[in-house]
Amino acid sequence: MKSDSYRPSVVIVGANFGGLTAATRLPKSFHVTVVDPAPYFEFLPNIHELVSGLKTPEQLRFSREKIVTRAGHRFIQEAVTKMLPAQKRLLTHSGTWLPYDYCILSFGGQDNTAIVKGAEKHALPFKSIRQCHAIFQRLEALTKTKKKISVVIAGGGFEGIEALGEILRKYRETKGIHIHVVEKQNRLMADAPADIDGEIRRLCADFPVTFHTGAAITRIWKHSIDLYGLSGKHKIPSHLTIWTGGAIPPAILYESGLTRGPNQWMNVDQTLQHSVYPNIFAAGDIAGLPDPLQKQAYHALDMGKTAAENIIRLHKGKPPTPFKPSAKPMLVAFGDMDAFLIDKRMVVAGPSLGLLKEAVFQYVMTLLDPSGAVFKAVHASTRVAESAFNIISTYPISFSSLTALGKIRIIK
Numbered sequence: 001m002k003s004d005s006y007r008p009s010v011v012i013v014g015a016n017f018g019g020l021t022a023a024t025r026l027p028k029s030f031h032v033t034v035v036d037p038a039p040y041f042e043f044l045p046n047i048h049e050l051v052s053g054l055k056t057p058e059q060l061r062f063s064r065e066k067i068v069t070r071a072g073h074r075f076i077q078e079a080v081t082k083m084l085p086a087q088k089r090l091l092t093h094s095g096t097w098l099p100y101d102y103c104i105l106s107f108g109g110q111d112n113t114a115i116v117k118g119a120e121k122h123a124l125p126f127k128s129i130r131q132c133h134a135i136f137q138r139l140e141a142l143t144k145t146k147k148k149i150s151v152v153i154a155g156g157g158f159e160g161i162e163a164l165g166e167i168l169r170k171y172r173e174t175k176g177i178h179i180h181v182v183e184k185q186n187r188l189m190a191d192a193p194a195d196i197d198g199e200i201r202r203l204c205a206d207f208p209v210t211f212h213t214g215a216a217i218t219r220i221w222k223h224s225i226d227l228y229g230l231s232g233k234h235k236i237p238s239h240l241t242i243w244t245g246g247a248i249p250p251a252i253l254y255e256s257g258l259t260r261g262p263n264q265w266m267n268v269d270q271t272l273q274h275s276v277y278p279n280i281f282a283a284g285d286i287a288g289l290p291d292p293l294q295k296q297a298y299h300a301l302d303m304g305k306t307a308a309e310n311i312i313r314l315h316k317g318k319p320p321t322p323f324k325p326s327a328k329p330m331l332v333a334f335g336d337m338d339a340f341l342i343d344k345r346m347v348v349a350g351p352s353l354g355l356l357k358e359a360v361f362q363y364v365m366t367l368l369d370p371s372g373a374v375f376k377a378v379h380a381s382t383r384v385a386e387s388a389f390n391i392i393s394t395y396p397i398s399f400s401s402l403t404a405l406g407k408i409r410i411i412k
């Protein structure tokens with residue numbers, strides 16, 4: 001254990017769900033530096049609502065510097081470009097070396113656009129506020145200038161389905177629009193434990209949507225895509241291709257010797273410590289736990305808290321405690337038409353469940369930035385948001401508390 005006067009240094013890389021939570025949990029008695037190339041925290045679980053213009057970029061973000069400074073720490077707006085774990089230091093883009101006693105890595109995943117030729121150049125990814133706002137602007141421009149519009153959503157997982165829901169919210173009555181959803185697996189949202197595929201197809205039956213499941217995009221061009229499916233090869237015109245394919249581990253992990261091979265998440269034990277460098281912690285999507293978890297914001301928030309607490313414990317000479325993943329359900333919105341709550345025990349649906357997703361957004365934004373614009377805007381409804389948030393934070397979720405929100409259907 002170090003002497004009381006020693007102020008251990010902690011560097012946190014990435015300041016979104018995992019990193020920002022860790023920063024706010026570490027006291028000023030630690031010398032904390034938070035590094036992220038982007039100025040704003042982004043509430044990614046609701047970025048689909050930018051696509052329809054339901055939310056604006058300002059509603060989904062706030063200044064990282066403000067939150068980090070308020071916690072008594074330092075924010076550096078730069079990317080980390082190199083890590084030397086054995087030497088306990090890392091390098092920022094401008095060439096500054098940051099030494100540390102402890103480090104929390106929380107830089108999420110990176111786009112996997114490299115897997116299909118043309119995706120990087122011609123598709124718009126769906127992973128940040130800037131990208132989703134660009135999709136909104138492109139859709140607005142297309143619907144104002146073109147008579148026939150073909151939109152392709154690459155990926156029929158939960159991101160692709162949320163994108164589709166938002167496009168239908170705003171443009172389902174727009175003449176001449178057609179939306180294609182392409183999914184490699186044989187059904188939509190194949191990771192969900194129930195047949196949500198059938199529900200989505202039923203909801204879309206009256207709208208200009210074609211689903212291409214069991215089909216892969218082999219090439220993306222400026223105005224079309226090449227598709228290979230059961231019926232062979234064909235071309236689909238596309239004025240806008242939205243890329244919702246998943247994320248891959250950041251290359252810097254392997255380059256820095258933190259993983260054994262390329263394309264691996266950082267192996268950590270249940271205390272979130274790296275297996276070889278126990279002063280390095282993972283918080284959020286970057287963590288490769290012994291029992292892999294879904295890459296979800298609520299796990300990232302909880303891991304940020306555990307990583308910070310474990311650093312405090314280690315500094316006091318106490319053993320670190322294991323991270324215990326909470327059993328929160330997954331909420332998937334489908335525009336204004338439906339929403340799904342996916343839990344281990346049940347899958348239920350109903351437009352009123354969209355309220356829960358909004359409640360989570362308002363509650364978490366308020367928690368992270370209590371003085372922020374979102375807080376002011378929703379102040380009157382904060383109690384409603386809190387009680388709705390409590391419904392999904394209580395495990396097991398009570399079915400009757402869900403029916404109190406409105407009509408719901410049991411899918412599984």
Ligand SMILES: Cc1cc2nc3c(=O)[nH]c(=O)nc-3n(C[C@H](O)[C@H](O)[C@H](O)COP(=O)(O)OP(=O)(O)OC[C@H]3O[C@@H](n4cnc5c(N)ncnc54)[C@H](O)[C@@H]3O)c2cc1C
Pocket residue numbers: 013014015016017018019035036037038044045046047048078079080081106107108109126127128159252283284285286295296297298299300331332
């Ligand atoms: C469209 C979409 C919808 C989603 N919906 C849901 C949902 O409904 N519910 C849910 O729980 N989860 C949802 N998720 C998942 C959730 O957003 C992630 O699990 C969560 O963002 C992970 O948090 P994180 O802190 O690990 O990483 P991120 O939020 O990805 O943050 C990583 C940060 O690291 C920074 N960074 C990257 N590289 C560097 C570098 N070299 N140096 C310094 N900083 C760096 C980035 O700028 C970023 O700020 C969704 C994700 C997406 C994309």
